Amino acid sequence: MGVFSALTTAVTGMQAQSYALENISGNIANSRTAGFKRVDTSFSDLVPDSALNRQVAGSVASYSRATNTIQGDLNATRIDTNAAINGDGFFVVDQRQSGVGASTQFANSNLYTRRGDFDFDADGYLVNGAGYYLKGQKIDPVTGQVIGSQPDVLRITKDQFPAKATTQIEYSANIPAYPKTNSAVSTTPGSELLNAGTGFTGANPGTTASGGTGTVVGSDLTTFLNRSIPGGSVTVYDTLGKATSVELRWAKVANAAGATPDTWNLFIAENTGATGATVAYRNVNVDITFDNTGKMTSPANGNITIPPMTIGGNAISPATAPISIVTNGTSLTQNGDTSGQIDARSIRQNGYTAGTLDRVSISNEGQVIGTFSNGQVVPLAQIAIARFNAANSLKRLDGGAFEETIESGAPIVGLGTAALIGGNVEQSNTDIADEFSKMIVTQQAYSANTKVISTAQEMLRDVFNIIR
Numbered sequence: 001m002g003v004f005s006a007l008t009t010a011v012t013g014m015q016a017q018s019y020a021l022e023n024i025s026g027n028i029a030n031s032r033t034a035g036f037k038r039v040d041t042s043f044s045d046l047v048p049d050s051a052l053n054r055q056v057a058g059s060v061a062s063y064s065r066a067t068n069t070i071q072g073d074l075n076a077t078r079i080d081t082n083a084a085i086n087g088d089g090f091f092v093v094d095q096r097q098s099g100v101g102a103s104t105q106f107a108n109s110n111l112y113t114r115r116g117d118f119d120f121d122a123d124g125y126l127v128n129g130a131g132y133y134l135k136g137q138k139i140d141p142v143t144g145q146v147i148g149s150q151p152d153v154l155r156i157t158k159d160q161f162p163a164k165a166t167t168q169i170e171y172s173a174n175i176p177a178y179p180k181t182n183s184a185v186s187t188t189p190g191s192e193l194l195n196a197g198t199g200f201t202g203a204n205p206g207t208t209a210s211g212g213t214g215t216v217v218g219s220d221l222t223t224f225l226n227r228s229i230p231g232g233s234v235t236v237y238d239t240l241g242k243a244t245s246v247e248l249r250w251a252k253v254a255n256a257a258g259a260t261p262d263t264w265n266l267f268i269a270e271n272t273g274a275t276g277a278t279v280a281y282r283n284v285n286v287d288i289t290f291d292n293t294g295k296m297t298s299p300a301n302g303n304i305t306i307p308p309m310t311i312g313g314n315a316i317s318p319a320t321a322p323i324s325i326v327t328n329g330t331s332l333t334q335n336g337d338t339s340g341q342i343d344a345r346s347i348r349q350n351g352y353t354a355g356t357l358d359r360v361s362i363s364n365e366g367q368v369i370g371t372f373s374n375g376q377v378v379p380l381a382q383i384a385i386a387r388f389n390a391a392n393s394l395k396r397l398d399g400g401a402f403e404e405t406i407e408s409g410a411p412i413v414g415l416g417t418a419a420l421i422g423g424n425v426e427q428s429n430t431d432i433a434d435e436f437s438k439m440i441v442t443q444q445a446y447s448a449n450t451k452v453i454s455t456a457q458e459m460l461r462d463v464f465n466i467i468r
Contacts, residue, residue, distance in 0.1 A: 003463075006456045009059040013449035016043055016062035020442045023064065027430045034129060035072070035115030035400045036428035038435075040065040066392040068402070072114075072429035074421055080361040081126060083116040084426040085385065087418025090114055092384035092411075093132035093401065094153050106133065106153050110411070112386055115400040117425045120360075124155045126368075130399025136383040141370065144379065151384035151413075154368065158357045161372045163241025166316075166351030168324050169234055171248075172331035173344040175264060177294070179252050180340025182226040192227075194251035194265065199223040202277070206253055207265055207285045216267065216281035218274035224281060227251060228267065232344035236316055236323060241353035241374075244314040246306075247272070249281060250342060261289040261297060262334055266325075270309050282309050284325075290334035302329030323349075352376055362422035366415055383420065386411035 020041035030036040042065045047058035074084045085091070090112035097105045101123045111132065118126040118134050126134040135151040141161060178184070184192035195204060200220045206212030216224045231248035238244070247269035254263040266288060267281040274280035284306055289298040296302055304325040306317040317323040337343060355374030363369050368381040388394065393407035404411060 003456050003459050005056070006452060009057075010449045010452035010456070012046070012059035012061065013452070014446055016041075016060045017442050017446040017449065019062040021439065021446070024435050024439050024442060028432065028435050031428050031430040031432055031435075033400065033428050034117050034425050035113060036430065037066065037068045037070070037072075037114070037400075038428070038430045039396075040067060066394070066396075067429060068114075068391045068394060070429045072427040074424045075427050076423060077117070077425050078423055079117075079119060080359065080423055081118050081120065082423055082425050083118065083362045083366075083383070084421045084424040085114060085116065085418055086421050088391070088416060089385045089387045089418045090391075090402065091116060091118075091128075092135040092151050092386050093128070094135055096131070096133060102155075110135070110151075110386070110404070111397065112394065112402045112404070112411070113400050114426055120156070124157045126154055126156070130401065132399060132401055134383065136366075136368070136381045138381050139367070139379045141376075141378045141380060146382060154381050154383075156357075156360060156368065156370070156380055161355045161357070161370075161374060161376060161378075163237060163239065163354040163374075164351050165239040165321055166236035166323055166349045167321060168326050168350045169236070169246070170331070170346065170348045170350075171325045171327050171344075172346040173231065173333075173342050174337060175250060175290075175332070175334045175342055176229075176337035176340045177262065177334055178336070178340060179229045179250070181229055184340070190255065192252060193255070194224075194227045194253050199227075205267075205281070205283060207283055207287055212283070214283040214285045215279045216283075218271075218276050218278045218280050221272075221274060221280045224251075224267075225249075229341055231266070231342045232347050234347045234349050236349050237351035237353055238314060238316065239321075242314055243353060244311050244316055246311065246316065253287070256292065261291060264288045264290075264334075266304060268306060268309060268311075270311055282307065288332075294333045294335040296327065296329050296332050296334075300329075302327040302332070362420055364419045364421070366420045384413065385415050385418070385420075386413055387416055387418075388412065 023039045023041045027038040042063050044061050045058045046061055093111050093113050095107045097107055099105045113132055115128050115130055117129045121127050133153045136154045137151055138147040179192050181192055202217045202220050204212035205216040208214045228249045228251035231250045233245055233247040235243050235245050249267045251265050253265050254260055256262045266284045270279050270282050284304055286304055291297050306323045308318050352374045355372035357370050358373050359371040361369050366383040366385055367379040370380040371377050389409040393405055394402035395405050397403055
């Protein structure tokens with residue numbers, strides 16, 4: 001029976017090598033397919049049960065060997081919504097069943113892919129080149145909180161980003177110990193102070209606590225400007241996103257003497273074109289004091305609240321949502337400065353007007369980041385990434401997708417040690433040179449099996465010729 005067994009074994013060899021050639025062909029055909037994972041071929045010998053001294057080499061069977069865990073090269077595409085996973089993991093995707101727009105129906109099943117050439121369709125869904133829709137969790141752009149606990153198909157719409165009213169102005173500056181106002185004369189002590197001498201036709205514009213009215217009227221505007229120095233300006237926003245320019249001006253009201261520290265008042269411009277008894281500048285009605293080291297001592301928390309006022313017809317700092325000038329007690333100092341002017345190093349506020357979505361990109365942490373026309377850059381969604389303990393045991397589907405199996409284990413959600421590279425796509429992990437080498441070996445093995453069949457045929461012919 002050895003000759004007949006040789007024939008059978010050679011046939012299994014041809015079948016195994018044909019299967020290997022089929023995998024090689026598929027690998028070469030998909031050498032330019034984004035996210036493709038080549039399929040290698042492993043061979044297993046099939047040995048019949050026989051006595052120890054009658055054992056034979058046996059026939060052969062071929063099996064697929066997945067390379068899902070072998071990463072392909074990353075290729076920069078310059079498309080912001082493209083993403084490649086650098087490390088372990090798969091994008092979680094779904095398939096469309098029917099409908100369009102907001103009424104689109106999906107299969108509601110989790111599939112997995114490394115193909116990250118995602119881009120927006122007409123309805124705002126992120127879909128890759130094989131037609132799979134990206135899944136993740138939406139993020140509230142205002143609160144930054146993740147919405148929901150399970151990944152869903154992501155849809156990014158160009159809704160207007162709401163305006164935010166200014167509540168804080170971060171102020172970092174140095175106030176000169178000796179302000180060089182227009183009225184200051186170095187040989188005249190106290191000439192640099194706001195209330196030095198006379199000149200105000202109205203009441204004392206100092207703080208209410210010091211007996212003043214806390215306001216500068218139009219008739220006293222020139223005198224006030226001569227006895228104060230500019231402190232910078234910043235644009236603030238109300239709840240509707242209307243912008244208002246807030247101009248700050250500082251005036252020194254007392255020099256250190258005994259228990260009295262260096263004291264300053266801060267004024268906000270309400271109407272710089274005011275005349276007569278109309279209010280031009282309004283005092284915030286807080287005495288700001290400094291010790292002999294230039295450190296701010298009052299207010300104790302370092303924050304100055306702007307009183308409710310109207311600037312250019314816009315109401316700012318209402319009682320229900322006052323604006324605080326935040327210094328934290330350390331970013332506002334009083335030190336000597338030869339210029340005699342305020343060095344406003346930084347003035348920033350936390351409000352903004354409404355905006356529309358201009359650009360979407362993907363961060364290394366897997367967040368979909370939206371850039372809005374109002375300058376806000378906020379996360380809109382968290383892309384779902386799944387990892388498997390046995391990723392090579394996933395079942396292959398069309399379009400570079402995979403399906404969970406019992407052998408692969410349940411998905412582990414999260415990036416882990418991997419990172420997402422935006423603007424890139426992972427290429428096929430097929431090596432053409434390596435596939436050609438395997439193809440040559442496969443061809444030789446196939447040809448050798450045909451020789452075995454030819455030889456067995458000749459031997460059988462000799463047997464048949466015996467009886468002639």
